[in-house]
Amino acid sequence: MAPNALIAAAAETVAPAASNGAAETAETLTTSPIVALEVALLFMLIIVAYVMLKSRHLFAVVMLSGIYSLLTASFFVALDAVDVAFTEAAVGAGISTVLMLAGMLLTARREKPATPGRAPVALVTVILTGAALVYATIDMPAFGDRYSPANAGVGQTYVERTPKDIDVPNIVTAVLASYRGFDTLGETTVVFTAGLAVMLLLGVGAARGGRAVADRPPDGDDAETEAGAQREGDAGGR
Amino acid sequence: MDVEHLILRVVVKTLFAPIILFGLYVQFHGDYGPGGGFQAGVIIAVAFILHALVFGLDATKKAVPETVLKWLMAFGVLLFAGTGVATMLLGGGYLGYTEIAPQSTHHAGQHYGILIVELGVGIAVAATMLMIFYNFVGREPEIDPEDW
Numbered sequence: 001m002a003p004n005a006l007i008a009a010a011a012e013t014v015a016p017a018a019s020n021g022a023a024e025t026a027e028t029l030t031t032s033p034i035v036a037l038e039v040a041l042l043f044m045l046i047i048v049a050y051v052m053l054k055s056r057h058l059f060a061v062v063m064l065s066g067i068y069s070l071l072t073a074s075f076f077v078a079l080d081a082v083d084v085a086f087t088e089a090a091v092g093a094g095i096s097t098v099l100m101l102a103g104m105l106l107t108a109r110r111e112k113p114a115t116p117g118r119a120p121v122a123l124v125t126v127i128l129t130g131a132a133l134v135y136a137t138i139d140m141p142a143f144g145d146r147y148s149p150a151n152a153g154v155g156q157t158y159v160e161r162t163p164k165d166i167d168v169p170n171i172v173t174a175v176l177a178s179y180r181g182f183d184t185l186g187e188t189t190v191v192f193t194a195g196l197a198v199m200l201l202l203g204v205g206a207a208r209g210g211r212a213v214a215d216r217p218p219d220g221d222d223a224e225t226e227a228g229a230q231r232e233g234d235a236g237g238r
Numbered sequence: 239m240d241v242e243h244l245i246l247r248v249v250v251k252t253l254f255a256p257i258i259l260f261g262l263y264v265q266f267h268g269d270y271g272p273g274g275g276f277q278a279g280v281i282i283a284v285a286f287i288l289h290a291l292v293f294g295l296d297a298t299k300k301a302v303p304e305t306v307l308k309w310l311m312a313f314g315v316l317l318f319a320g321t322g323v324a325t326m327l328l329g330g331g332y333l334g335y336t337e338i339a340p341q342s343t344h345h346a347g348q349h350y351g352i353l354i355v356e357l358g359v360g361i362a363v364a365a366t367m368l369m370i371f372y373n374f375v376g377r378e379p380e381i382d383p384e385d386w
Contacts, residue, residue, distance in 0.1 A: 082272040086264075090280040095367055098287050102374035167345040168269045168352065176274060177352040181333040185318050187276075188359050192315045195366035199308075202373040 034078065041075045056111045058104050066097035079143070083172045243292060250292045257285040265360045269349065275356035279363025287371050295375055304372060307365045314362025321354050 045068065052064045069092025076085035141148030158175055166174045176184050265278030290298035322332040330337030335351025 083274070086272050086277050087280075090277045090284070094284050095280050095287070095371075098284070098291070099370065099374060102371060106374070106377060165345070166348040166352075168349065170269055170271060172272070173268050173274055173352060173356075174348075177355050178333075178335060178348055181322075181355065184355070184359065185322070185333070188315055188318055188362050191366050192311055192362055195311055195369050198370045198373050202377060 038075065038078050041071055041078065045071050045075070056113070058107075058109055058111055059101075061111075062097060062100040062104055065100065066093045069093040069096070083170075246292050250288050254285055254289060257288070258282060261285065261364075265356065266353070268356055269352060275359025276363050278356075279360040279365075280367060282360070282364045283367035283371070286368055290371070290375065295372070299372070302368065304369070307369045307372070310361055310365035311369060314358045314360070314365060317358030317361065318355050321351060321358070325351070 048064050048068045048071065052061050052068070055061050055064070069088055073085040073089035073093065076082075076088055141150075145151065158171060158179065162168065162171045162174045166178055168174045168178075261278045261281035264273035264281060265275060268274035268278070286298055286302060289301070321335075325334045325337045326332055328337040333351070333355075336345070336347045338350045339347035
């Protein structure tokens, strides 16, 4: 049996309300390890998220966010989305953890305690949104359902046409770089623009041999306003 | 001689080349397996970030200066966009890779096009990520080990 079919059967056992076809009992038994793995990963995600919420030590929070990304990547592998998992592991667990650490160095090491005030409003909003999202998942097609809009429409076309048009084994690459080349060009430009924005905001003025931009000490501003006030006073005096 | 974090230094020095090699594998094997320019760019950037974390930002900046990164960022995007212009000059549509090798019977034009475009993505992403890291960390050059 193909791995896709296995996982599809597993998803049907997880969400029986959404299943189109009846999952056979034999299939359910053979796929139970994958279901157990997915459920375990989801529970670990919830635990990590809760600890991140509770912890005030920013270093721990940054490290936990890396672990969160790694767990998400594992979950994507279990869902058979290897390319997405790869990106999540490299970007989420790798580079964004380092960038968060670098950002943390510029600020405090501990989060200030939150002021309790509008907690009930926030709680109600979150519960309502969560309930709406859970309600929406009931209507979703089963995972791997071949008649779902995503699989039956354009996805099926890509799978059928890639060997004829492009002849590349990895269909994800064919879609990314050829069929949807314009999208990828746009994404690359977004990354480039983000880099430019960081350069402009944090100031490597030295990129062309100019001077590096440094933060002024806080008392510098005061001195300036004092001087300004004095000048105004002089003008009024005359 | 400074021998602080000796184990980390040895490990990073050993791992540096394999990480770059893995990044290149992910870059050029994207047609056949999971991976591609974006992941490869991030992996290669991570190798240099690891170097900077252990050996200090100045040592890494000596190897990869900011001026070079600035040019590489633009070069990656231009390589991608320029491929589109090249295919137009060859008589196809924008990013219509088939025109690169129109006589090919096994879609060689598409393969070349995807390879070049992914290389552009990889260069742009690697340079941009490293540039962002330089900018963040460059603001506080002296990091006290106690601060972590």
